[in-house]
Amino acid sequence: MVHSCHTTLIPESVTNHVKPRQITIIGGRGRMGKFFKEQFSAVGHNVRVLEQDDWEYADQLLNQAELVLISVPIKYTVDVIQRAAKYLASTTALCDITSIKTQPTQAMLEYHPGPVMGLHPMFGPNIKSFLGQKVVVCPGRNENSFQWLLDFIKSQGVEVIACTPEEHDRMMVFVQATQHFLRFSLGVFLAQTRIELDRSLSMSTPNYRKEIDILKSLFSQNPNLCVDIMLATEERCQAISSLANTYSRLARLVARKDRTALIQEFENTQGFFKEEKHYSPTLPTITKKDNKRDFEPQMHFNT
Known part of the structure; x- marks a missing residue:
């Protein structure tokens, strides 16, 4: 289970012994995609990139990935989720880093039967590291599959904030x-x-x-x-x-x-x-019945 937390730092010696993961970033040559690729690669993960011209190789780039991270402009995100989902194994963890969360999370839950989570990094691509940054996490399904990812970003100095996509x-x-x-x-x-x-x-x-x-x-x-x-x-x-x-x-x-x-x-x-208001965030999990929420997918794919 993911919990809201304060920034925690883990010694570099710990991050140097992470289990290498197979990661594919869709949109990995964009500025945010490049940042995540650099951070993952720096600790030994195997990172591949899928761009607009690479869809003929989508099966080999996506099928064996343990994590697929979608980093494309907002207006293309739902289409990319739908297009990518057909290549994913049922065990592949799928997440996006778009700055809206309801539609992408709903789309991931609808099109992919495996682990789903929405992330929103609360920073731009100009930063040099995760240190001192915040990432909002919106669980969707089987969040335990993302624990290694959350442990990694927390070890790099990130504060993780948990909430529903709607909030x-x-x-x-x-x-x-x-x-x-x-x-x-x-x-x-x-x-x-x-x-x-x-x-x-x-x-x-x-x-x-x-x-x-x-x-x-x-x-x-x-x-x-x-x-x-x-x-x-x-x-x-x-x-x-x-x-x-x-x-x-x-x-x-x-x-x-x-x-x-x-x-x-x-x-x-x-x-x-x-006024002083004290708020303690809880972390509800989106259930299958929530998958029926209506949304309008934007049908214009072009990364």
């Missing part, structure tokens, strides 16, 4: 989608103003410098990744629209110089952030 997707509306929109908008605004960025940094606060660093990191990525994160689900689009409406409402108060109303908004929000 993950609700949280990512705020953790990812609205944050991307907020910073995407600010970056576009700063570019439109033609601000002298270096000059502004020379007289900036620490918080401003941190924000500019985050913006630089965001805009150094592939634009498709940022846009897909914002557009991934209807819930994300609706939340971003609601956030934009909030901006507009507050901007109107600023335009009217309505000091009283702005202070009232601030005080109302203070109350929210002063």
Whole structure:
């Protein structure tokens, strides 16, 4: 059974004696795929890659794998799961690292009878190691088959957070989608103003410098990744629209110089952030009856 945990570090001597596993990464030449390939290979696992032009070799790349990890853009994930599943042995552990979890997990459960788990690394491909990072884990079926994988990433300094796919997707509306929109908008605004960025940094606060660093990191990525994160689900689009409406409402108060109303908004929000809520995540397992949940697969495969 997988449990929520705090970061644990295991000595390097332990990771040097892991049992080599046969791993295939679909999308392993993408930036995140490359990162996982490097991390697995560094401790002795045998890692192979399947890309768009390799499907004629899918049987030999997938059939003998102990773990198949899917690392493709969000809009192709369900199609790739469906396409790959026909080549997998019933004992193959199948997981994805997409930033949405409900549809991919449902698809894996539907198309693959073996072990299934959804992972979401809460970091981008610019990092150098797992140390100090978080990975969200959404169990699907036979999670014991993934214990070696979870033990490995925890040994590298990862904090594992367990939740259902549905809770993950609700949280990512705020953790990812609205944050991307907020910073995407600010970056576009700063570019439109033609601000002298270096000059502004020379007289900036620490918080401003941190924000500019985050913006630089965001805009150094592939634009498709940022846009897909914002557009991934209807819930994300609706939340971003609601956030934009909030901006507009507050901007109107600023335009009217309505000091009283702005202070009232601030005080109302203070109350929210002063509330202390304690949450202890549990780890429900998705059962067969849950496999019937409706979802709309996106039928456009092209990695």
